[in-house]
Amino acid sequence: MESGLSSLLSVSIDFETSHLFFPTIIHWVMAGLFVLILVTKVVPFLAAVKRGERTMPILGEPMDGFRFFGTLVLIVAYFYLMAVVGNLFPYTGYGFLFVSMAFVLLMSLMYMHEWTKKAVTIVVINAVVAPSLAWFILAKLFNITLP
Amino acid sequence: MEFLSLLDFTFFLLAAFGALVGIIFGAIPGMTATMAVAVCLPLTYALGLHHGLALLLGLYVGGISGGMVPAVLLNIPGTPSSITTTFDGYPMAQKGQGEKALRVSVIASVVGGLISAAVLFLFAPMLADFSIKFSYVEKFLIILLALSVIASLSSSMLVGIFSGVIGIWLSLIGDYSISDGGNGKTRLMFDFMEPYLFEGFSLLPVLIGIFGISTILLEAEKGVKSELSNERIQFGKGGGFSLSLFKGRLTNLVRSSFIGTFVGMLPGVGGSAASVLAYTQEKNLSKDSSQMGKGAPQGLIASESANNALTGGALIPLLSLGIPGDSTTAVLIGAFTLQGIQVGPLFIPENAETWYIMMTALVFANIVMFFLMFYAIKHIAKVVMVPKHILYPIIVMMCVVGAYAINYGIMFDVWTLLIFGILGYLVQKIGLEVAPLIIGFILGSQAEVYFVKSLESFGTFSIFFTKSPIAVVLWLLILASVAFSIVMSLKSRAKRRQELLS
Numbered sequence: 001m002e003s004g005l006s007s008l009l010s011v012s013i014d015f016e017t018s019h020l021f022f023p024t025i026i027h028w029v030m031a032g033l034f035v036l037i038l039v040t041k042v043v044p045f046l047a048a049v050k051r052g053e054r055t056m057p058i059l060g061e062p063m064d065g066f067r068f069f070g071t072l073v074l075i076v077a078y079f080y081l082m083a084v085v086g087n088l089f090p091y092t093g094y095g096f097l098f099v100s101m102a103f104v105l106l107m108s109l110m111y112m113h114e115w116t117k118k119a120v121t122i123v124v125i126n127a128v129v130a131p132s133l134a135w136f137i138l139a140k141l142f143n144i145t146l147p
Numbered sequence: 148m149e150f151l152s153l154l155d156f157t158f159f160l161l162a163a164f165g166a167l168v169g170i171i172f173g174a175i176p177g178m179t180a181t182m183a184v185a186v187c188l189p190l191t192y193a194l195g196l197h198h199g200l201a202l203l204l205g206l207y208v209g210g211i212s213g214g215m216v217p218a219v220l221l222n223i224p225g226t227p228s229s230i231t232t233t234f235d236g237y238p239m240a241q242k243g244q245g246e247k248a249l250r251v252s253v254i255a256s257v258v259g260g261l262i263s264a265a266v267l268f269l270f271a272p273m274l275a276d277f278s279i280k281f282s283y284v285e286k287f288l289i290i291l292l293a294l295s296v297i298a299s300l301s302s303s304m305l306v307g308i309f310s311g312v313i314g315i316w317l318s319l320i321g322d323y324s325i326s327d328g329g330n331g332k333t334r335l336m337f338d339f340m341e342p343y344l345f346e347g348f349s350l351l352p353v354l355i356g357i358f359g360i361s362t363i364l365l366e367a368e369k370g371v372k373s374e375l376s377n378e379r380i381q382f383g384k385g386g387g388f389s390l391s392l393f394k395g396r397l398t399n400l401v402r403s404s405f406i407g408t409f410v411g412m413l414p415g416v417g418g419s420a421a422s423v424l425a426y427t428q429e430k431n432l433s434k435d436s437s438q439m440g441k442g443a444p445q446g447l448i449a450s451e452s453a454n455n456a457l458t459g460g461a462l463i464p465l466l467s468l469g470i471p472g473d474s475t476t477a478v479l480i481g482a483f484t485l486q487g488i489q490v491g492p493l494f495i496p497e498n499a500e501t502w503y504i505m506m507t508a509l510v511f512a513n514i515v516m517f518f519l520m521f522y523a524i525k526h527i528a529k530v531v532m533v534p535k536h537i538l539y540p541i542i543v544m545m546c547v548v549g550a551y552a553i554n555y556g557i558m559f560d561v562w563t564l565l566i567f568g569i570l571g572y573l574v575q576k577i578g579l580e581v582a583p584l585i586i587g588f589i590l591g592s593q594a595e596v597y598f599v600k601s602l603e604s605f606g607t608f609s610i611f612f613t614k615s616p617i618a619v620v621l622w623l624l625i626l627a628s629v630a631f632s633i634v635m636s637l638k639s640r641a642k643r644r645q646e647l648l649s
Binding site for chain 1: 316
C-alpha cells in the first residue's frame with residue numbers, strides 16, 4: 001500500500017522536455033477550473049440572460065462607440081507612427097516628441113465634451129508643452145532612450 | 148559612532164531630493180520606484196558611494212509611497228504594490244474623502260517604513276538565517292500561499308484561482324530560461340513570435356498596460372464623462388482626518404508592517420504580494436471587515452503600512468545574501484556593483500560604516516517622505532487633479548515612455564501595453580479578476596522553476612509535504628487561507644439571505 005502510493009507520487013522529468021512539464025500541469029488545472037466555472041457560473045448566467053434578467057457583457061451594454069474605438073485607433077496609430085517617425089530621426093527622440101504632440105491633441109479633443117474657446121486653448125497648449133517637457137526631462141536631462 | 152562624521156548636508160539633501168522625485172515618479176501611473184531608481188542610477192556615477200546610497204534609498208522610499216496618490220484619486224495603482232490601496236482609497240475619494248484617505252495612508256506608510264527599518268537593523272542577521280534555510284520546496288509553497296491568499300480576496304474564490312492560473316500561464320510564454328536551470332526552449336507560442344517573445348512579456352509593460360491602458364479603455368467606453376472629473380477634484384477639505392482614525396487599528400498597523408517586512412524579505416516574493424497579504428489578513432482577522440473594499444480606512448492602513456514595510460524587508464536578503472527581495476532592490480544591486488561593493492553574507496561585518504549610513508538614509512528618507520506627503524499632499528496630488536481629457540493622453544504618453552525605456556528601447560514592449568490593455572479590458576468585462584491574474588503573472592515563472600527543480604531533485608510529489616516543518620506550516624497557512632475564504636463567503640451568503648427575508 002505504502003509503496004503503491006509512493007510510486008504514484010514519484011516522478012522523473014526528462015531535461016529535454018522539462019520546459020513543457022509545468023505548462024502541461026497548468027493546462028490541466030486551467031481546463032479543470034474552466035469546466036467548473038462553466039457549470040457553476042456561466043450556465044446559470046446564460047440562463048439568466050435568456051430570461052432577460054441579465055445582459056451579456058460588452059455586447060448587451062450601452063457603449064460610447066466613437067470614443068472607445070476612436071481610442072483604439074488613435075493608440076494603434078500613435079504606436080505605429082512613433083516608430084516610423086522615430087526611424088527618420090534616430091537617437092533623438094523626435095519620433096516620440098512630434099507624434100506625441102499630435103496624439104495628445106487628438107485624444108484630448110476627442111474626449112472633450114464641451115468645446116469652449118478656453119478649453120481648446122488649454123488643450124492645444126498642453127499638447128505642445130506636455131510632450132516637450134517629457135521629452136526634455138527624460139531624453140535630454142536623464143538620457144532615457146525614446147523612440 | 149564614527150560614521151556620523153561621514154554625514155554631511157549634501158547627504159541629507161540628496162536623500163530628501165530622492166524622496167521628492169520618488170514620490171512624483173510613484174504618483175505618475177506607470178512610473179514606479181524601480182524606474183525612479185533606474186533612471187537616477189546614472190546620477191550616482193558622479194556621486195560617491197554614501198551620497199549615491201542616500202539618493203537611491205530616498206527614491207526607493209518615495210517611489211513606493213507615491214503610488215498611493217493615483218491609487219486613491221484615480222483607481223490606478225501608481226506602483227504595483229498599491230493595488231490594494233485602490234480597493235478602499237478610491238471609494239473614499241469618490242465620497243469626497245480623498246485627503247483623509249491620503250493622510251491615513253501617509254501615516255500608515257511612515258509607520259510601516261520605520262518598523263521595517265527597525266526590523267532590518269535589529270534582526271537582519273537572524274532573519275536572514277531563517278530565510279536562507281528555505282529551499283525551492285518552501286519557496287514554491289510560499290508562492291502557492293500568496294496565490295491562495297490573493298484568490299481568497301476575490302469575490303468568488305473559483306474565479307480568483309482561475310484568474311491567477313491564467314496569469315501563471317501568461318508568465319510561462321517564452322523560454323524556460325537557461326539562467327534558471329531550464330533548457331532554454333520556448334513554449335506556448337508560434338515560431339514567428341520568437342524574435343519578440345523569446346524572454347516572454349516584460350513585467351512592467353504588462354502591468355502598465357493592464358492598469359493604465361485598460362483603465363482608459365474602460366473610461367472611453369463610458370464616454371469619458373466630464374462630471375466625473377469634477378468629482379475627482381474633490382478630495383475633501385482635510386475634513387474628517389484625525390489621529391483617532393487609528394484608534395483600535397494598532398494591531399492592524401503593526402501586523403501589516405510585519406507582514407510587509409516578512410514578505411519583502413523573501414527573495415523574489417516582493418511587490419504587491421506584501422500589501423495583498425496584509426490586506427487579506429486584515430479582512431480575515433478584523434472584527435468587522437464588512438466595509439473593506441467600500442472605503443474603510445483599515446484597508447488603507449493594512450495596504451500602505453505593508454507596502455512601505457517592504458522597503459526594509461527587501462533590503463534584508465539583498466544585504467545579507469546578495470539576493471534582491473523585489474525588482475527595485477534588483478536595480479540597487481547594480482548600484483552597489485558600480486561602486487565596487489559586493490553584497491553578500493560578508494557585507495555588513497566588512498562595511499559597518501556603509502551599513503549604518505544606509506540605515507540613516509532609510510530612516511531619514513521615511514521622515515522626509517512623511518512631511519512632504521502629509522503637509523504638501525494637496526500640491527503633489529495636483530499631478531492627478533487635471534481634467535480627464537488632459538490627463539488621459541498624458542497617461543498614455545507616459546505609459547509609452549515607461550514601457551519603451553525599461554528595456555532601453557524595445558518597440559515590442561510598447562505594443563505589449565496595447566495587448567495587455569485590451570486583455571485587461573476584456574478580463575474585467577467578462578468578470579474575471581485582475582489582481583490574481585497579475586500576481587499569477589509576477590510569480591508564475593518563479594513558481595515553475597521552484598516546482599520543477601524540487602521534483603528534479605527529489606523525484607516525488609510527496610516532497611512538498613514532507614520536506615521540512617516549514618513546509619507543513621506553509622500548507623497549514625494555505626489551508627487556513629482557503630478555509631477562511633470559504634467560511635467568510637458562507638457567512639456573507641447567510642447574511643444576505645437573512646436580509647432578503649427580513
